[in-house]
Amino acid sequence: MPERQYIPVDCSSALNKLKRKVPYEWDLNIYRGCEHGCKYCYAIYSHDYLKDGAFFDRVYVKQNILEHLEKELRSPSWKRDIVNIGGVTDSYQPIEQEYQLMPEILKLLIKYKTPAIISTKSDLILRDYDLIDRLSRITYINVAATVTTMDESVRQQLEPNGCESVKRFAMLKEFRKTNASVGLHVMPIVPYLTDTEENIDSLFACAKDSNVHYALPGTLYLRGKTRPYFLEFIKTDYPQIYEQMCELYKKGGAGKEYKDVLYERVNRLRKKYNLSGSYTIAIKEKMYREPDLFSGM
Numbered sequence: 001m002p003e004r005q006y007i008p009v010d011c012s013s014a015l016n017k018l019k020r021k022v023p024y025e026w027d028l029n030i031y032r033g034c035e036h037g038c039k040y041c042y043a044i045y046s047h048d049y050l051k052d053g054a055f056f057d058r059v060y061v062k063q064n065i066l067e068h069l070e071k072e073l074r075s076p077s078w079k080r081d082i083v084n085i086g087g088v089t090d091s092y093q094p095i096e097q098e099y100q101l102m103p104e105i106l107k108l109l110i111k112y113k114t115p116a117i118i119s120t121k122s123d124l125i126l127r128d129y130d131l132i133d134r135l136s137r138i139t140y141i142n143v144a145a146t147v148t149t150m151d152e153s154v155r156q157q158l159e160p161n162g163c164e165s166v167k168r169f170a171m172l173k174e175f176r177k178t179n180a181s182v183g184l185h186v187m188p189i190v191p192y193l194t195d196t197e198e199n200i201d202s203l204f205a206c207a208k209d210s211n212v213h214y215a216l217p218g219t220l221y222l223r224g225k226t227r228p229y230f231l232e233f234i235k236t237d238y239p240q241i242y243e244q245m246c247e248l249y250k251k252g253g254a255g256k257e258y259k260d261v262l263y264e265r266v267n268r269l270r271k272k273y274n275l276s277g278s279y280t281i282a283i284k285e286k287m288y289r290e291p292d293l294f295s296g297m
């Protein structure tokens with residue numbers, strides 16, 4: 001196993017404009033590369049243009065991101081759109097403990113009343129509880145945890161450096177005490193591994209217990225570099241489902257037949273726990289109550 005490297009780099013902007021507009025059109029990623037090491041990671045491709053194949057072991061830190069963010073947020077053209085923080089890599093991966101960039105990012109969002117969405121697989125976000133609480137009282141902020149399984153041994157295989165699933169739910173429960181909207185992302189659901197009635201039932205039971213505003217599921221998708229990386233992992237760690245998995249993933253997505261069965265289960269269980277599947281309701285509610293804060297939307 002190569003030793004992990006952290007490389008400070010300069011970025012040319014903090015906010016990245018996305019092609020779509022709804023529900024957000026801006027992305028902000030502090031790090032390139034991610035130590036969490038999830039076997040299904042969709043972002044592995046993002047190291048390609050750096051000509052660097054070590055997505056999990058070489059993390060680039062955007063050391064000047066705060067200067068750029070302040071410049072961009074104070075610009076008269078900034079319309080206080082929602083910023084999706086960590087859409088590509090996790091902002092609360094372990095190295096954030098050292099760099100402490102997120103508290104400064106949050107202070108700028110507070111200063112410029114900018115709404116945001118943060119999703120993470122780490123409870124390190126609790127360190128910034130007070131700042132997120134403050135932001136939640138002046139604008140829209142969504143805190144989401146991605147949780148794929150309640151089976152700790154499977155979790156360790158799938159997401160070796162993320163924190164335990166129970167800690168992610170405990171984190172959501174804490175943020176539910178703020179004015180933030182709080183959600184569970186069950187993404188990806190891995191066929192034959194995390195798609196069981198038992199696992200989805202446990203995830204939704206925990207979501208209910210954490211009193212989340214919504215629970216959003218998504219099936220595994222395998223494209224680009226993620227495909228060989230993930231299939232190799234299955235071949236080595238779960239050889240008993242390897243053939244089935246290859247059969248199901250002849251293309252990037254699982255077939256309709258599989259998805260129909262899966263979503264019948266997911267929707268039935270979501271109903272059982274009376275969980276919403278929409279994360280935009282909270283955005284709309286906030287916009288309705290405080291429309292002046294969302295003049296750019």
Ligand code: SF4
Nearest residue numbers: 034036037038041089
């Ligand atoms: S937390 Fe997200 S970005 Fe990081 S390794 Fe896992 S899937 Fe990839």
